Amino acid sequence: MSDQERPTPEQMLARIRSESTEAASASSEGKLRLFFGYAAGVGKTYAMLQAAQAMKRDGREVVIGYVEPHARPETQALTEGLEELPRLEVSYRGSVLHELDLDATLARKPEFVLVDELAHTNAPGCRHAKRWQDVEELLAAGINVLSTLNVQHVESLNDVIAEISGVQVRETVPDSILERADEVTLIDVSPDDLLERLRQGKIYVPKQAAFALEKFFRKNNLVALREMALRHAADRVHDDVEVARLGSASNRPWPTNERLLVCVGPSPTSAKVVRAAKRLADRIHAPWIALHIESASAAQWTDTDRLQLHRNLKLAESLGGEIVQASGDDVSQELLAYASSRNVTKIVVGKTGEQTNRWWRRPNSLVDRLLRDSGNMDVVVVRGVDEPHPDSASWYSRSSNLPPLRWLEATIYTVAATLITLLMNRAGFSEANLVMVYLLAVVATASRCGSLPSFAASVASVLIFDLLFTQPYYRVTVYDSQYLVTFGVMLIVGLLASTLTSRVRYQTDAARRNERRAEALYRLSRRLAKTAKTADLLRETEQIISEVFDAHAVIYLPNDERKVRPILGHVASFAASAKEFATAQWVLDHNEPAGAGTNTLPSSEAIYIPLSTPDNVAGVMAIQPAKSNTQLSIDARQLLETYATQIAFAIERNNLSERSQRAELESEAEKLRSSLLSAVSHDLRTPLAAIAGAASSLDANVNKESIDPASHDLLETIVDESQRLARLVENLLHMTRLSSGKVQINRQWQPVEEVVGSALHRLDHVLTDREVKVQIEGDLPLVNGDDILLETILVNLIDNALKYSPNHSPIEIQSERVSGGIAIQVADRGCGILPGDEEKIFEKFNRGSGKNTDRRGTGLGLAICDAIVRAHKGTITANNRPGGGTIVRFTIPNETTPPQIAPEIDE
């Protein structure tokens, strides 16, 4: 394969990503199947129900989550036989609205659920603002969803369709959900058929939308919509083909490395530019960035402007763009600098037609400057920006929003200057000095009142000077042409001063704002750096945030069951309601912001931001602006998110340190326990060792005939019993260590034979009259366990077999391979286990019930075996043996792959 045909790493990555998302959606997330049409009435719902019926016939579990109840009889008939979930009834302004019951559906958890009208806007009070969000949650819960969608509801096509049809559709669905749909079925009929259906009354038309629909259902309109839908579907098919083609590398290389940047401003038409950029980015398969550069002119924005900017950025975000905000004086330079730092290949800007070439500004627009300086980047200029670009915005339109107080101030300066000059004139000062006083007034106005008042002040000053101090007095005309120069200079100085001062003022404002933010952030991080109890820390954090944002802040922490609880530092009334609680819980569970100003649970009073670290959600922060009905600006949101990260890490750090303290305490306790244990064991063992040793010593002398045979028996009993006691002490110690969970398992690879052999060797003295059959599968792999503990298991099992079976009956030990490990079993011909006791005998101090009670033993042996096997992550079972007796079988799984021993090459 030649180099050109080989997929680039980027292509392979893209493919792997799309495959892994597929794999992910296959494993945990539900699948989304969309029935896509170009208008109401093409038969989407009908087709969806048909598909549902077919799936039901195939034995799949399909339920109706929500299907519009107005359906035609044919459609209605198709719902027969399908389980229908009850709808949620929401009363809103006196009427009852029906919605999809999200919680009921999640609780029902069917395999497939039908949810009609993906673009539907939910009634206020529902969890999500939009139905597509409900669907996302269903998919996340692993439920497969079938839904319907019309082309005009697709976000990126929204404006184009509005232009074609003249009907603005408010209910939109982000492209991302369309892109994640696993299957899109296009439902198509010819426009003529559709119109015929409409005439026959087969298409449901809500009364309030009748007019709009009338406008909508015109033939040329429908043809255009149909083309859009077909083209969109075709694009999707094309994408699928491309993904497949990239894998096979059968054709020319794919143009990768494209990156698109779109400039976003506060004008409503900027949204159009964003949508155009999204479509372009899709077509060239490039990632895209929505960049907003805040310049000096931002000082004059109104709240409406800010809100619109916020909306535009949100739109870009919902369309899948990356949002970046920067600030700087020269928009085009900032923009190009950022673009080249991110290797942007295409810049999309809106056409800013009407205000080019004003004489008092730099003679070129943003577009001109971009075109001039963009180097090897493409600049795409998008038509249809009716308003100027925010940066190039005319000052006039903005300044009209200045409060009248500033105008009053400007007037006072001018009047004061006039009064002073009148006095000076009377005192005989020269005219040049009088001009200086006016200039002072203009500069003062510029610095205090903004650019437009200062411009007005300079014009007014010129006029007043002309009227009062030049001949002819009290007339606008000037005799001496010298004064024209004076006027001109005054005007220019006024303008320059106003430009400069307004810029300085903006920068000061920005600096002050930044300083305030930095100070707040510094204060917060300093506070967070102090170690304290989490609750105290967060209480103070709540206070700092409340002050900085002039808002009520509440932090919620999850308890052990991951349920939120507020840390109430000060009284915030909103935190008390159950609804707000539910929002906080949702945010904790989903790690996404929700509440006021978001799309999820927007009816909450506060906005809820998750406090998340890369691998955990440490809590939730709720912010409610102190002034009601105000929303946090996008600035504030960003700052809040910075705070959220810091707080999250502080909580995590505190949690960690609390945990490590607890661990330290535990290890102290453990040290104490183990030193106590070794003291006790020493005190028990020493006398036992002395007894056993002394008795054996005496016994050894029997041969020397210093002791009679009866005494010999007694001595033997002493030796045996002290050995037994020693084993008991050992078992007790084992049990104590194992049940405290502090035993280190020292896993080693070893032949089963060796463990069996050493266990038998230890029991040699009691096995004298027993036949022991050992059956170990040939070529048995090594067993992966702790040698001493494995021996302990076998010693206990063999000892039990001895205890609970008649003398001279054989004991059988078998071992074989099982998947992922080794199984070993010990079988006897003893009394067996009473039915129902198979589990109980592994409990501590349980010696089996009934007939066995006369046997000696503490009932610790099997409990120890159980604990050891568990520590190896294996299983142990006891069963009655066919033909009488007991079989105890345990498995030891391999922790790693068994080692291979290369056969020795013998020379």
Place this chain on the structure above:
Amino acid sequence: MRLHRRRSRQRLTNNDMANSSAPLIAIIEDEAPIQKFLQASLHVEGFRVVQATTANEGVRLITQEHPAIVLLDLGLPDADGISVITSVRGWSSLPIIVLSARGEEKSKIEALDAGADDYLTKPFGVGELLARIRSALRRAARPSGDGEDHTFRFGHVHGDLAARQVFVEESEVKLTKLEFDLLALLVRNRDRVLTHQYLLREVWGPGSANEPHYVRVFMANLRKKLEKNPSRPEHLLTEQGIGYRLRTTT
């Protein structure tokens, strides 16, 4: 584990001879009941016994009395028993048998690495104790170096290390090179416990410390070839958690 070539016990026995012909045993043990039982049992068997209850006293006793063998408890009140082994090994290779409890495999290995010759797990019978003492004394008395006998015999197995031949009953058994090396090492240290790490290092070389299962697998092969019943070995014994011992007597 350091292996010390046994010097001739000549000097020690000469010293002993001055007092009596019976070998002198030093017991370093702080528990009076155990001490009492050891002393009584050994005395009956004809050994002379000196005693110490602390590590310091023990070292002093060894330097002054030159015992033939030392029985050392690892849990002494003033210092770790291992420190006694290290300080004695600085100047003497007399046999040291460690007394310890079950579940203390780690300290047993440490003691063996420090130069102890053998260990006994409490509680032990007097028969076992005497067997260990005798075999330690025998080894200490055995001439080292060139005079060593390279033929060996245990149970129904016999062979010749120099000729690299091993027989079970009368038929020769074919061993691989590594199997033979392993067996030879055990034979040269018969009746002593050898740790896993020591065997690995000596047979497989210093780079093999991460493959402890080699010893176990080859040991299993040796058992299959030499033992009558490989799953109930009589000679190639496993000292669980520590290593192996070639028992020549049954």
